[in-house]
Amino acid sequence: MLPALKRRIQGATNKWLFQLRDSEPGEVVLVMRRVFILPTKAGLGFAVLLLLMLIGSLNYNLGLGFALTFFAGSCAVVDMLLTAKNLAMLALAPGRAQPVFAGEEALFELHVANRSKRDRFGVWLGFQQLGEPRNVTDVAVGGSSAVVLACPTGERGWLTAPRVRLVTRFPLGLFRAWSYWRPDLKALVYPFPEQDAPPLPMSGAASEDGHGTVGLDNFAGIRNYQPGDPMRHLAWRQIARHDPSVGGQLVTKHFDGGAVAELRLDFAELPWNMDLEQKLSRMTRWVLEAEQRSLPYSFRLAQHDFGPALGDAHRAACLRALALFGQEAA
């Protein structure tokens, strides 16, 4: 109870203090008001040093000692200003984000543009929730730099980019300036493709050939390995002849189905007692497998009913429907 309260209070304070806001559409310019600054550990050490220098100058009555102490102190103040200015007035804009499968890292592309008259060095970017930023970039005068930030994904659906923290310590490292920005950017997260999924349902309804193992019956040659191919289909004999470490490629045995090649992926035909996410997961795997094997497939999920087709557009439409199942109304 108490820790939860504390967290909430802390969250509210942070939100108020650092003006944390929701995603902002379009380009955002980091005005000075959005830049926060505090001394680093080295900066605190420097303060102690200044104190020691001041005491030394006082004790020995060193006129020049005072001059050096005040100069060094003023340099720290100038550093503070320059560090804040190293971040301020940078123009931030969201870039693109490619769809990914759940469990993979979503990559968000961000653009940092510098329209001021000063080069910016050592600007660190990272998602706030992931701790200290690990991506760093320089932005020259009038230039722009693209940074790709990775964020782990969990659930399918739209993943909005989390809050980004920009940090800089340039030029002297005595101060750390930071700023927050939530880019208006989202990535589509496809369901996780089920592992060890049952084979493709080669004809939705019962066919003459009988049950579902059609499509794996007749050996029809080998082809290059593609991610997702089951281990047991690897053509070990051929692989052994071409050692992958010396340039050979993994190859997979390819099986032809029976004569009946109508592949229909229908959500409704999956067992009714299966978990929803698992069903989506299986459908995803099947879409991938069908694409891989270039088997035209039709797809049915709720209101989506795509005729038999093949290719990136078809694949993307199917996966998108799977990803957003149950969320589209929103």
Add this chain to the structure above:
Amino acid sequence: MNTPGLLTRARASLTRDKSDTLLLLIAALMVLAPHFLHLPLWVSLTSCVTLLWRARITMQGKRMPPLWLLLPISIIAMAGVYRSFHTLLGRDSGVAMLALLLTFKLLEMHARRDLFVVIFLSLFLLLTNFFYSQTLLTAGAMMVTLTVLLTAQMSFQYTGAVPPLLRRLRAAATVVVLAAPLALLMFIGFPRLQGPLWGLPGDAHSAHTGMTDTMAPGSVSALATSDELAFRVRFKGPVPDQSQLYWRGIVLSDYDGRTWTRINRRRLPREHIEIQASGTAVSHEITLEPTGKRWLFALELSGPDMDIPGQTVNSSNELEFSTYANISERLRYETHAWLNFRIHANATPEQLQPWLALPPGFNPRTLELARQLRQPSGLASSQAVLDMFRKQPFSYTLEPPLLGRDAVDDFLFNSRAGFCEHYAGAYVVLMRAMGVPARVVTGYQGGELNPVDGYLSVRQSDAHAWAEIWLPGAGWKRVDPTGAVAPERIRSNLAHALPQQAPFGFTPLLELENDPHSWLAQLRFQIAALNNAWNQWVLDYNPDRQRSFLEELGAAFGHPASMAGLALAAGLVWWWQRRRGQMQPDPLDALYQAFCRQQARYGVTRAPHEGPLSYAARLRAVPASSEKRAAMEQFLDLYGALKYGVAGAASQHRRAGLQKLKTLLPLCR
């Protein structure tokens, strides 16, 4: 193969890490270099060798020495410091330890934190150099070193591309230049305390040359060869004549046949000394160089009291002034002096007894001479002695012959050559032998006025000894027997009174040096003025000076006229800034922005990606009165034409269009 090629290749072969580390090593060397002047030789050598070792490690990309090697080395070094200084806690030993620590730390740099430690150590070591030197040159070197240190620190902060060294140096110099105004403000305004905060170690102050409180033949002439500064004086009013510039210091009354010393205090209780002064007081400020002793010097006759903020000043019956503690820092004080004065005119014979005593059994021929010269009045007796000095072949020299047991006899009858202390001493002995109370006063006489800043410099070579005799009704009266022998000494300075040797045997050089209008003399005055300003304003900017300066500043700024001027200047800056801020956006864009803001209030916010056409289409869908709709339509059309059309380029069109937009804007509400 030419040098630039070599340089380029050398630079290309240096990775970033290496060049950064080398820069740090150079900065450390710059910090250490001035210390080599006073550090023990072995410390300097160890530091250099360690720096070279570190440079080699960097260049060859080798590993740093392990701790088990570094630790014993540093312990041995510490023992060495103890052996050299016999302590680890003194000032000089502390500096030596810091220097060694810095170089060893460079060998033990692993993380970013260590870099800061090295930079901070360097900064502190830079400060410790001021124990030894605080000249203008040192200040210049400090600024350069600070810039290089900042460059080194900055170099480690780059994460991607690193600009060339020159640009980094320029960036660091920019930081320093930007810091200057604030540093100046802090220097002037930061509250100063009167140090020291705690007792200084014994080696904090080194020996000084200067006036002592005894006088034997040769003690003043030893000072006369020193060109060192004794004190500087600034007169508030006109500078008195050179022959009036007697800087009274110590009064010597006891004579044991060889050495003059101050009177035995136990014999002389503190009394009230009556001073009658006439004329206007000469107000002057003296900046005394550290003497390591307690004596203060001031224009004769200052007093009877002297007040120095932060110091306890004692004054004696003979009108000498001294501080409670030895003067180890430059000391500034202000006094008023009267050129016409009478001291203790109504003294009783008992009170004058101490100034008639002579050591028995010394100088029989002198006593005999005194009997011959004796006149009825003290003044006439004095005149007789001075006449003797003037008429008989006495000479003034820096290198007098050695004197025997009866020093005054020897001087008056054999050598007849001496410096001011010989004349003053002999004169006082003669006067006492004639029954006139007399004593020796030591101090300085004269000084050199610097026409550049109006300060009078008094050097050790101006050290002087003269005499005082007591005359009934007139009190103690100054008599300078040296003036009888070498009037030049009093009128100008020592250099003119002594026979001169031309430098390198080249007479024109001598003339150049002595002529106050020659370029050499002018240059010398300029440098002296610069040094003095440096001392006055930077090195001796103490709490007292700070207070008076801030008061002056306050008075200057408290004046209504200057306040009005400041307000006007601030207003102008503000206006200019505002104007510049307003000028920046295109008026057309500003109008469009205003329009968008206006419409946003009605719920139709322009999306960032939306152009005027699509926005207009969206706005059309919103219910509104027909006038408003027409105005909006017109506004957007006109905006599009001005912004993107060909007609927009022509300036008249543009101006008319802008005017039209302005009138349309309120209609769209």
